């Protein structure tokens with residue numbers, strides 16, 4: 001197991017060590033894992049001509065570090081406890097031994113379908129144990145998984161399959177989400193009409209709903225698993241071989257396939273999991289994220305299972321069948337560490353005090369949040385009611401690209417402050433710069449958050465597009481990784497994340513590129529142009545505000561048109577990208593070079609009155625008109 005920091009002085013000591021000698025620091029942690037062959041070099045890096053390699057030449061398989069490494073001590077211990085959407089359905093549990101058998105069997109199924117080391121496998125699945133089994137089976141044979149959140153549209157799924165040139169897709173007939181049944185196989189069928197690289201679609205039977213069956217492509221999971229050989233030797237990989245691709249939104253263009261490699265990601269997720277949450281053997285850890293996002297990858301599956309933890313996986317949502325569902329799950333499974341998002345907390349606050357008034361959750365020791373800034377009200381509610389004033393909150397800042405938690409308190413070790421992610425974890429060297437790239441030293445400064453030294457969990461590239469990786473993170477400030485976030489460091493040296501500085505918006509903790517949403521809106525036949533910005537939203541953190549220029553608006557049909565634009569976005573991307581507000585405008589404020597001045601549009605959507613300098617606009621008169629329209633729209 002990785003070493004655990006247990007005191008504040010221990011943290012300070014480890015942090016110093018990690019900065020003075022980063023390679024020695026991480027090599028010591030890497031030593032605690034199982035390698036077939038030790039690495040040739042700990043670290044090779046360059047942030048000017050970006051390239052990062054950790055433990056190159058080291059040979060391993062991450063699933064051997066989850067299974068073979070843990071079995072001796074805890075083969076009969078639970079690995080995954082699965083809690084279904086409907087609390088009346090039976091829970092499913094897997095010990096490490098049982099999970100290992102399933103993973104190996106499915107690894108053999110993948111091999112039977114021609115999947116080999118380096119091949120890509122797309123997973124479009126509900127939150128059921130088969131999702132974890134499938135991802136680990138990929139890792140077992142060195143295939144690269146690309147998990148697509150099961151709320152994405154057929155078009156979005158197809159784009160991701162095509163970009164990764166996936167060979168096999170894994171899905172389910174359907175999934176449950178509160179009262180709804182999601183028809184996942186239908187979405188996959190539609191996507192596959194555009195995906196010539198897919199030769200097999202393996203389908204888990206979850207809902208038993210009717211599905212269209214495509215002979216020669218579709219295979220039932222249970223048929224394939226039936227009688228399958230229970231042993232699958234691990235493919236031995238290089239530390240720098242890819243583990244997975246996960247698509248995420250950037251400020252421009254299509255979603256990018258963030259690429260993580262085996263060795264560094266393994267070490268980083270295990271280390272951050274054990275330390276931030278102060279996990280001890282036998283604890284029950286519940287991360288309420290979806291595995292379709294990075295949080296689920298790192299803190300439902302890889303981090304916890306590497307550390308031999310008991311990980312709760314939940315299929316449903318916090319308000320089904322009622323707003324006490326999380327607390328019921330925590331009580332039922334005696335959860336010790338609970339990790340969720342500020343949006344979930346705010347949505348539960350909105351459900352009323354009665355759900356937490358007398359909630360008594362004695363098993364809880366640590367609370368965590370992730371994905372977006374947490375406002376003080378939500379922080380206090382979480383701390384006082386859920387945590388009974390005694391559980392520390394770890395507000396964990398990180399990104400799909402960072403692989404694991406970067407800035408966070410260590411539970412019970414680093415004192416917390418509401419709305420502050422607090423201090424960098426060992427090995428993380430943040431740097432704040434102003435817009436010209438000047439270093440802002442000392443305390444009490446505010447600027448753009450960069451990282452100046454590599455850490456093992458960082459993304460290595462974008463799938464098939466290293467140039468875009470370089471442009472996305474390393475082009476803004478020479479020699480630094482730019483996170484895209486604004487940050488403030490206070491008098492105590494604590495970091496407070498202020499949110500994205502680029503054209504990415506964070507809706508309920510989901511990352512969306514404004515360009516993607518605009519492209520979807522512009523597909524509407526009556527739309528000629530649009531500009532999308534985020535605006536403050538009481539529950540979702542940010543809402544989506546779209547300014548839309550139409551070629552014509554049919555008489556008395558404004559609302560209908562708005563609806564059809566919204567439906568279009570849901571279909572092209574996902575319901576999570578659906579605009580909250582649409583304002584029809586006659587034009588967009590533009591600079592002489594034709595660039596849309598989003599700064600002004602953001603201010604209008606946020607109801608701010610300070611628009612800054614508008615004299616450089618070619619059409620300053622449009623601003624007044626847009627403001628008026630906004631007043632009418634939202635009073």
Ligand code: WTA
Pocket residue numbers: 248293294295369370371372373374395396397398399400401421483484485497498499500506509510511
């Ligand atoms: C935001 C999610 C404030 C941030 C793990 C980041 C946060 C983006 C926090 C990454 C936090 C994440 N406080 N903001 N604790 N955690 N963010 O890739 O803007 O889905 O850049 O990764 O979420 O989102 P992603």
